[in-house]
Structure formats: structure tokens, C-alpha cells
């Protein structure tokens with residue numbers, strides 16, 4: 001297990017590790033696996049600035065999983081330097097000896113979860129499409145899971161999010177949508193944790209999307225620790 005403080009998973013992939021005095025579960029929040037989905041990155045950065053700490057157990061926070069894509073503000077990184085333009089969220093479990101940087105990076109995240117065994121892995125995404133149960137795929141505003149049955153915490157979190165929504169457009173729903181080779185699904189299969197992809201709709205103003213993602217992270221932290 002990594003000591004409290006700031007660790008580098010790669011020269012520019014930062015992992016914040018925080019530990020409470022009281023023992024408890026380890027929760028991992030991460031964002032920026034898709035570089036054009038910025039609300040989660042900014043939500044985690046703001047929470048860190050505001051003193052995001054665990055009540056019990058440990059918190060691991062990686063605000064920018066895919067720096068090449070984030071710099072390009074594109075879903076995968078632009079083909080440039082080390083980057084091959086692969087969707088990092090389709091590269092799991094990764095390969096330490098692969099020629100593609102994205103596959104090596106995926107392996108680093110896999111090794112992190114195998115070492116830390118978090119109870120929750122929550123990855124923050126955004127979607128261009130509003131969620132509609134009849135339209136697949138459509139994601140915003142949903143808490144997405146890929147392994148049945150739905151983790152109970154998702155139902156509780158959706159109820160709490162809907163209790164503080166500012167309009168009916170912001171209504172949250174759970175969504176079962178397995179994606180093979182996605183970080184969440186491969187990690188859940190490997191360690192049996194709760195895996196959640198948070199998706200907000202990009203049609204909302206940026207500040208509101210960031211606030212909603214902060215609410216999700218805070219509620220999940222509260223529910224799971």
C-alpha cells in the first residue's frame with residue numbers, strides 16, 4: 001500500500017493518497033481517461049483544493065488518468081510522441097511491454113488496484129447524449145455499472161442526487177451497460193470491488209457539470225466510508 005502523500009504513476013500522472021486515523025475501506029476516484037470529458041477532472045481538482053479527506057480508511061484520487069488526451073481535449077490522445085491514439089478505456093487490463101503507451105498506462109492502473117484493493121473504483125466521464133432508457137448508448141446523467149446485480153450504493157446515490165437536482169433535466173438514473181476491456185469492468189472482474197462510471201450530460205453549463213460531479217463523489221464517499 002502506498003503511503004499518504006502524492007505519488008507519480010507516470011512522470012505526469014499524479015495519484016493523491018489520503019488516510020484517516022480511523023481504519024476503513026479504500027476508495028479510488030479517477031477522471032480524465034477521456035480527454036474531452038473535463039468536468040470530472042475539474043471536480044476532483046476542486047475537491048482536492050477544498051480539503052477532500054477520508055472520514056475513515058483511505059482515499060486515492062487520480063484527476064488526470066490520460067494526460068495526452070486531456071492536453072488534446074480529445075477522447076483518445078492525438079497520435080504524437082508516445083501516444084498511439086488508442087482509447088485508454090478500451091485498453092484494460094493493459095500490457096507493460098506493449099509498444100502503445102496507452103496499454104502500458106492501463107497496466108499501471110491495473111497494478112495499482114491489484115496492490116490497493118479498493119472497495120470502490122469510480123471513474124468520472126461525460127456524455128454528449130442525454131440519457132433515455134430506450135436509446136442505447138445514451139449516458140448523461142447516469143451512474144453506470146457493468147456487472148449485475150446493481151451495487152446497492154448506486155440506488156442510494158441516485159436517490160440522494162435526485163433529491164438535490166435543480167431541474168427535471170438533471171434527473172439521475174442507474175444504467176447497466178457492460179463494456180468489455182473498459183477500466184471499470186476489467187477491474188471489477190479482477191478484484192470484486194464496486195465499479196461505477198459517472199456520466200454527466202455535456203449540454204449543461206460547465207460549472208454545473210463540475211458541481212454535479214463533485215456531488216456524486218462526495219455522496220459516494222459518504223455512502224461507502
Ligand SMILES: [Zn+2]
Pocket residue numbers: 034037124125126
Ligand atoms: Zn468517457
